[in-house]
Amino acid sequence: MAHVVVDDPDRSGVLITGGAGVGKSYLARHLVDEHERAGGAARRVYASTFSGELPLGAVAAGFSPSDAYTGVAPTLTIKRALEAEAGPTMILVDDIDQLDDASAAVLVEVADAGLASLVLTARSGARVPPPIERALVAESIVAIECPDLDEAATAELVRVRLGAEVAPATARTVYEVTCGNPLYVRELLEAARSDGMLRAGPTGTELTGIPGASTRLVDLLERRLRSLSPPERDALRYIAVVGPISHGVLLSFVEPELLESLEERGLVSTVLDGRRLMIGTAHPLHGEILRAIESPLGVRTIRSRVAERVVALGMRRGDDRFRLATWSLDGIVAVAPEVLTEATLMAKTANDFELGPRLASAAVDAEPNVANIRNLAHLQYHAGRWDELRATLDDWHAVVDSDRDRAEFEELRVTGWYWHGADDAPLLELAATLDSWPEGEVRDELGASVASLLITHGRITDAVDLAERLRDLPPGVAAVRVAMTLGHGWRSQGKPLAAARLVADALDFYRSFGPDVFALSDSVMAGVRIQALADAGEFAEVDRIVAESADRWSDSGDASNVALAKLAHGWSWYLRGEYDRAEQLAAEAETAFATVHHSGMIRWAIILQALAASQRHDPNDAAKLLSLIDSRPDHPARIFDPYLARARGWVAHRKGFPDDARAAFVAGFDAATDGGSVIAALGCAHDLCRIGRADTAAELLAQLDLTELEGRYPQCQQRHIGAAVDGDVDALTDVVDQFVSLGAPHLAAEAATDAARSPAATARDRRRLLQRAAEVSTGDSGGVDQLAAQVGLTRREHDVVALAALGLTSREAADRLSISRRTVETHLGNAYQKLGVNDRLGLLERLRPST
Incomplete structure (x- = not known):
């Protein structure tokens, strides 16, 4: 096989x-x-x-x-x-x-x-x-x-190991003690041979007893190791404590005949790797036991001796160099500055923000040059160590001596002050003076960074204008930033389909290079695409992307990037009226952002929670979230501030303050138009329509250029406002059908109610429209509770399906429910069978409202 x-x-x-x-x-x-x-x-x-x-x-x-x-x-x-x-x-x-x-x-x-x-x-x-x-x-x-052996195969293994026929009773005893595990069998026989517990009998070799009080492998191995001579044990200690070690290095501490003896006993294995013979313990448990019983001082002493020998041999292998660089942090060995720099780069590449800053700091102490200080600054930034970054940036500025170095310094300084210092002054200063930099690659890369920050600042027009001038950049980090800026920018300007295509093309292109090229984060790019598709009303495609990619994102190692994808997914549920799902995903995103101290993005997550909570009938939860936002320091990442105004408007509406609600929605519209966000402005105008102020909504809509508006969702919002202000029953009825088709039954019910309220509606129209409103608002076949009742899901199957519908992976659902991942997948499989689907995509189809 x-x-x-x-x-x-x-x-x-x-x-x-x-x-x-x-x-x-x-x-x-x-x-x-x-x-x-x-x-x-x-x-x-x-x-x-x-x-x-x-x-x-x-x-x-x-x-x-x-x-x-x-x-x-x-x-x-x-x-x-x-x-x-x-x-x-x-x-x-x-x-x-x-x-x-x-x-x-x-x-x-x-x-x-x-x-x-x-x-x-x-x-x-x-x-x-x-x-x-x-x-x-x-x-x-x-x-x-590779299963354990059955009784007959175990008996045959015992015969081969002993080189003689075996008494049936002995074969049976060995099988019962070892359960057919070949390693257990081998260890048991070796221990028995060492203790003189094997003898010749009339029907074959007999086992006179079981060596040791326990039949567990650790006990057997411990007993076997105690039979080693002190030199043999010392040799095995070196191999276990250091890990796989080259034969040449090991011979500095161990006599060749000792290695031969250990290999004959089956305690070490040798593998030829290229031109170097590597020696390691024959089984992981050997090393684990020896390390467990070795004192910390003993471990340090052995590693120090091995490190000295590896250094003397020139550290020719990559694993030698990085192992010693790590040991150097504990004072075990001194390594050259370039080895620390090499190790720092590797930690940076692998997004190891625990080991990386330690290695980088040691490299700076050893050799405070531009490259080492730059690496330390980048790692401190990504690790969220803002106070340490401030000091490092001061050191970096003192040694910058070229346009390239100055640009990289400015980029990290501006980015650090913006995200961690909540200060946009360095960004705006750099944006204003960007043209003073010499034309060329350095300025273009700096411009791409400025554009990516301006878009989060809510200055959509400025960011898009700058990014569109940089669309021809060669593949690299700057080009990725341009694609992300245009993705957010075009989406905000009312072109979400064009934005989604742009980001999808960029994702496909960069994935062809491999997952770690240009530090490209799949989840960040996909998050922009999800939000654009959600704004366009392409919810089926959103769900497909999430179903296919959620596990990959969760394993990416960057909490904030995964949180951005979750936030975008939560936004899609908000647009569909699934406010609980939206709020839960936003809360999870907030928790992830908090782990990396990203206060600006924490604000985004709380805004979505507040907006989702404000749509429910009890506005108190939303009011608490708004108070939390007000109690936090302001942050320049204001791209979602129009949505904060919308949350305030809905809380005022739910609490019975219509004038305050109108003022909040108008304020959100003004903030959106000032920044150049058509989509956000349209959302504020549509909210006014939804609370019965279609006339005000139409007045605001007249200020927007909607000639290039893309996507079924925003176009339905526009039609809803127009039909509501005209009181056109037929047009509103069409809007109902369109919202149902999109998967937004809550908006369909509101449009049906608007139509029923129209002076042009006949009594028959009103009965029909109110019945339709009730059908689409309460007949949501996407509800997990209703599906559970329809097909007879158990309570646990219901819980698992509900979490899967939120986009949680099997591992995340298992953690949430305090059960094993396998149990989650078993319940999912049973639920799939009852629902007549094959996978998560099929589940999402069943959960989507019928059209």
């Missing part, structure tokens, strides 16, 4: 799973060895506790530093390295539960590109890195279970 999978050109690889010691590693190595004997290229990636501590640490062990640690785009460089191989490459990764997520993403990417076939192993129930888990779901990687 494994042979078939790895040879299948439509598959990216195979994952061999099973309990500890079932032989999955042996099978994986056998596949790779056969591939090499047939002339194929092979790479071996070491996943260990230590590589997992370093961003892309595992990949570094299988590729040279020049391949894996460019500090910009490891996926591209590794692709190029694999393309240079003479034949198809097979990559072995043992124990992927210790594989860092960044390495996993790179490996899946190159395998999906057809440049390699992955052979992976994992203990049953162990953590599977999210990129590999997604590949398993997509079936590009196939999982094969």
Whole structure:
């Protein structure tokens, strides 16, 4: 089966799973060895506790530093390295539960590109890195279970291990004690042999007792290790504490015959990686036990000795350099400044904002040059360490000596002051003086950054004008910012479909380079696209994107970026009148923004919560949220301030203050038009129509240029205002149908009520229209409660379906309900069967209002 999978050109690889010691590693190595004997290229990636501590640490062990640690785009460089191989490459990764997520993403990417076939192993129930888990779901990687042995196979294994026939009673005892686990069998027999518990009997070798009081593997292994000589144990300590170590380094501390003895005992394994022989513990549990019983001082002493030897040998491998750079932070070893810089770049590339600032700070202390200070500033910014960033920016300014460096300094200074300092003065100053910079690439990149901030500032026209002048930038971070600026800008200007197409094209283009190129965040770009599609009323496409991508976003590692996608999804539910869903997603986004101290984006999330809460009949929750906003410091990211005015208007309306409501909606309209946001202005005008002030809405609408207005949703809003001010029953009836078709039954019910109130409506019209209003407002087939009653969902199935409808992944739903992920998926599967659907997309179709 494994042979078939790895040879299948439509598959990216195979994952061999099973309990500890079932032989999955042996099978994986056998596949790779056969591939090499047939002339194929092979790479071996070491996943260990230590590589997992370093961003892309595992990949570094299988590729040279020049391949894996460019500090910009490891996926591209590794692709190029694999393309240079003479034949198809097979990559072995043992124990992927210790594989860092960044390495996993790179490996899946190159395998999906057809440049390699992955052979992976994992203990049953162990953590599977999210990129590999997604590949398993997509079936590009196939999982094969390597089960424990049955009684007959266990007896045969005992016979082979002992090299003699085995008494039936002994074979049965071994099976009962080990449950058929090959590693348990081996450890039990070795312990029994060491203790003299094996003897010849009339029907074969007999086991006279069980070594030790416990039959658990740890107990057996502990007993076995105690039989080692002190030099053997010391040798094993070095291997366990340091992780996979080269034979050349290890020979500085261990005699060759000791290694041979440990290998004969099955305690260490050797693998030839390129031209270097790597030695590691034969099983992860060996290392775990030895590290657990080693004192902190012992660990430090061993690592210090190994570090000295690696430094003396020149740190030729990438994993050596990064391991030592990390150890240097604890004072174990001193490394050259360039090693710290190299490690900093890798941490930055992998978005490791815990290790990264520590490495960067050490690099600055060792060599305070522009590059190191810049890296530290960027990492502090992304880690939300605002006070530390202020001091670093002062240091950076003192050493800037070129236009390129000055531009990068200005960009981070302006961005830092804007987001973390809530101060727009540096941004506006830079925007006003941008033309004074020399023409060329540096100014264009700086302009792209300015435009991306101006759009969040709510200055839509200025931002779009600047971004449109920069549309021809070459691929890179600046071009991504231009695409995002135009996406938000065109959406705000009433062209949401054009905005969605622009962002979709940009996403497709940059995804072709790999997931980490240009620090492109899939969730950020997708969030802009979702919001544009939602504003256009394309809710089915919104749900499709979320259903396909939610797991990928949640594993991206950047809380604020994932929160932006959730916020956009929440906005789509608000437009559909699903206010509870909108409020919940916005609350989750607020929590995520708070983890990275993004006060401006926290404000956005609270605004959406307040707007959603204000639409419900009890305005008190919304009023509390508005008070929370008022109690917080102001922030220059004001793109959503017109929606804040809308929330205030709805609270006033619900509390019975019509004049205050009108004033709030007009204020929101004025703020939107001042900034150039047609969509936000139209929303304020439509709110006036919805509270019975269609005349005021029409007056405001006359101030907008709607000749290029795109999207069914905004066009329906415009038609609703026009039909309401005219009292046109037929036109309002058409609006009802259009809102129902869009999936906005709450607005359809309001339009039907408007039509029934029209002086032109006959008595028959009024009865028909009020009945229609009741049907669309209460006959919402998208309600989970109603579906549950229709098909007989259990309480738990109802809860799981409700969370899935909110866009939560199975993992998130499991955490919310305090059950396992597998249990969530079981309930989902049962619900799908009752609902007659196959997946989340089908579920969303059932939850969408009928048209």
